[in-house]
Amino acid sequence: MAQQKLYAGAKLREVRTRIGMTQKHFAAKLGVSLPYLNQMENNNRPVSTTVVLALAQEFGLDVTELSTGDSERLVSDMREALADPVFSGDMPPLADLRLAASNAPALAHAFIELHRSYRQTHERLASLDEALGREDARARPSPWEEVRDFFHYCDNYIDAVDRAAEHFATAEGRPGNIRVAVIAGLGNAGVTVQFTDMDLIRSYDADTKNLQISSRLSPETQTFQMLLQLALVRQNALLEATLDLARFQSSEARAIAKIGLANYYAGATLMPYGPFLQAAQDCRHDIEILASRFGASIEQVVHRLSTMQRPGAKGIPFFFVRVDQAGTITKRHSATRLQFARFGGACPLWNVHRAFEQPGQFLRQLAETPDGVRYINLARDVSKPAGRFGAPVRRFAIALGCEVSHASALVYADGLDLTRDDTFEPIGISCRICERKQCHQRSVPPLERQLRVDPDTRDVLPYQVG
Known part of the structure; x- marks a missing residue:
């Protein structure tokens, strides 16, 4: 079978822009001519094996970043938007959509955002939304959709949060019992933990620094909820900095995303990246073995497996x-x-x-x-x-x-x-x-x-x- 050609013009431009090089200097570093680089950046020519090796050697680029995962997501989202009846005529050829996703990803994102805004406006009209006519009734993505897309286009992997969680889980030779470590970590932050018979899953009083966890929960869920609170208390600066970079359009989306990041931290601490990846490979991704070894639930393990996309050490x-x-x-x-x-x-x-x-x-x-x-x-x-x-x-x-x-x-x-x-x-x-x-x-x-x-x-x- 013929090897599939790799077109990654947008990624090449992104790398060159990030390191601040001109096309001429970048071409010299890659060992190709200026016209050849120009053709690759515009997807008129595939990225050669020589260029891939040069990117890895000269700039330390993880060559898996040249894959088309994000482009495929964009193509899928554009196809779904174009299936809307508002677009009359034939669906654009798949090749055209892939070309748009590769050559103009920002434009593709803008198109998807425009369609989403149209769809939500249409839904408001159909349901006679009371917000019609108000100044704040402009169509925009719902907070849930905005947060979902944030994680979606980050490949469900948040490097800084993941590494902070891994550091906590493995620092100072901590024992495998993360439950003991998290209670101690909360104690060091002045937080007392109580297990209470209550309907709420978790309740934290910021004034008294008292954390109540429902005693009806499974041990795995109790540990997860304590880790989530630990993230909110001890990693607040990291979470806020990550949220600043995301630039959410509403305070509601930012608040939802903060909880999502805290959940991410909890899962990444319960199942730290390096040890978890190695264990998953050793047991051939047996979910029940992983759940038992890391004291996690089946759903927590399955979710964690979908986040193992660290550059240079992908699962x-x-x-x-x-x-x-x-x-x-x-x-x-x-x-x-x-x-x-x-x-x-x-x-x-x-x-x-x-x-x-x-x-x-x-x-x-x-x-x-x-x-x-x-x-x-x-x-x-x-x-x-x-x-x-x-x-x-x-x-x-x-x-x-x-x-x-x-x-x-x-x-x-x-x-x-x-x-x-x-x-x-x-x-x-x-x-x-x-x-x-x-x-x-x-x-x-x-x-x-x-x-x-x-x-x-x-x-x-x-x-x-x-």
Whole structure:
């Protein structure tokens, strides 16, 4: 099979701009001519192996940064936006979208932001939002969407916060019992910890520096909540500095993001990057072994595996998703080429929906997306009881997956036949942008396709996709 050519013009320009070099000086450092560099920066020519090696040797660049992960996310988001009925005519060719994402990523982001603003304005009109006509009723992303996109485009990895958490977890030869370390760390900050029989999960009084944790929680959740509070108390300056760089548009988004960063710190402390990555590789990513070894829950381990994208020490690029019983995505991230729909639920053919039917089990699935990429998916239900009789139980299902090329590194791939085409189930992103014409679970027709309706013929679907 011919090796895929690497076009990374935007990344080359970014590196050159960051180090403050002219094209002429940069070309000399890379050992290429000025016209050749110009052609590479404009994606008229692929980045050669010689240039990749020079980038690593001369500038210490992690060559994995030249991958198209962010471009693929942009392409997926643009395709979904362009599937909106407001855009009449044919969908632009996929090659054009990839060219826009590679050559003009800032423009692609602006387009996605513009469509999101339009969509939210349309929703306000449709629901007769009371805010219409007020000065502050300008269309803008919801705080949740803004924070979600922040983590999404950071590849779900926040380096400064991750390294601070790893330092706390491994400093001064701390024992493996992080629970003891976090209570001591809070004590050093003047915070007293009490385990109380209460409905709240966590309650902190800043005046008395008293932290109350519900005694009904599992030990893993109790430790996680204490670590979250430790981040808010002892790492406040780091969190605020990270938030300043993010430049959120609203105070609500900033507040939500701060909690998200504190959660990130808690997970990264409970499962410090270096030891966790090594343990994951040693046990071939056996989630239950990792949960037991690091005193974490199944969901915490799965979420942490999706963040292992430190430059120079990357783990397997996973996607992670959590859905509720209605199929609504409540958490999502992908370091793979598979990207989740920004609006609506996940493809009904994913095994994540079957997890509710078989509680307490890991479900395996081999799947293929419309672009021909194949994945191995893992799904399991997770329940969050309130700890007392009569209290509602929150039920979710989580999924973790990666491209099938990494299957040998997963214990869950053992016994699966990866050689037969018919073992891979066809899945999509969401019905309105999925190109599959014969899907028996399609809920709505693809918006960019012409439909044929024959009143005298009825198949599984009441129409045919042109």
